[in-house]
Amino acid sequence: MRTSSTGRLVAVLVATLVALLVQVTVLPPFAWEVGGLGVVPDVVLLVVVASALATDTRYGMLTGFFAGLLLDLAPPADHVAGRWALALMVVGYVVGRLAHDDTADVGRLELDGTRRPPVTLVLAAAAGGSFVGISVYALSGLFLGDSSATVGDLLEVALVALVLDTLAALLVVPATYWLFRRLGRDRVAQGLWART
Numbered sequence: 001m002r003t004s005s006t007g008r009l010v011a012v013l014v015a016t017l018v019a020l021l022v023q024v025t026v027l028p029p030f031a032w033e034v035g036g037l038g039v040v041p042d043v044v045l046l047v048v049v050a051s052a053l054a055t056d057t058r059y060g061m062l063t064g065f066f067a068g069l070l071l072d073l074a075p076p077a078d079h080v081a082g083r084w085a086l087a088l089m090v091v092g093y094v095v096g097r098l099a100h101d102d103t104a105d106v107g108r109l110e111l112d113g114t115r116r117p118p119v120t121l122v123l124a125a126a127a128g129g130s131f132v133g134i135s136v137y138a139l140s141g142l143f144l145g146d147s148s149a150t151v152g153d154l155l156e157v158a159l160v161a162l163v164l165d166t167l168a169a170l171l172v173v174p175a176t177y178w179l180f181r182r183l184g185r186d187r188v189a190q191g192l193w194a195r196t
Contacts, residue, residue: 008059011183012051015176016067019043024074034160037153041168042130042161044071048088049129049169050176052096053117060092080146087136091129099125116177119170126169127162134158 023043031038044067052060068088072081099121117125138154140146 007183008055008180011176011180012047012059012063014183015047015050015179016044016063016070019047019172020067020070020074023071024076032160032164034153034157037157039157039160039164041164041172042133043168043172044068044084045088045091045129045133046126046165046169046172047176048092049095049125050173050180052092052129053099053121053125053173054177054180055096056100057093057096060096061089062092064088064090064092079141080144083137083140083144083146086140087133090136091133094132095125095129098128117173122169122173123166126173127166130162130165131158134161 020043023040027040027043028038031040033039048060048064048067051063065085065088068085069082071077071084071088072079099117135158138158142151142154
């Protein structure tokens with residue numbers, strides 16, 4: 001059990017670091033300008049969604065907190081640290097809770113004995129996670145006085161981010177799931193989606 005937990009931790013660390021590097025270095029030149037803000041797919045958020053789908057609520061929350069903290073501290077961060085940590089922790093909780101409540105055997109059984117979530121669940125989790133994450137991040141900015149954007153601008157940004165995140169989930173979530181299967185051979189490899 002210890003090696004499988006270690007493999008799962010390594011899978012989350014690798015996925016989070018790769019997502020962070022892609023989001024901070026590769027995607028900004030392709031940002032979609034909306035309301036004076038550049039919007040790109042939130043790859044780190046999608047790793048948190050995949051983690052919550054592949055494991056459980058607690059692991060999704062912890063992944064969200066630490067991934068958000070890395071995102072808060074990564075340059076060119078221009079906001080109060082902790083806003084992304086809070087937002088992604090909430091995403092990990094909500095997605096994990098909704099995906100695992102009363103759905104012990106959701107997904108298609110593969111030849112290697114693993115369970116893969118259906119595309120509809122991946123898209124719903126990505127869309128819901130994007131909406132929740134962007135909303136918590138934007139609201140915390142408004143409450144802290146850390147955002148100069150108006151509520152109308154934030155709604156427009158949230159809508160565009162939701163669409164981009166949902167489309168990017170078709171690539172990011174399966175890739176993260178594959179990494180979990182390769183490195184974290186405990187729950188995902190056994191095909192168990194149930195709570196611990």
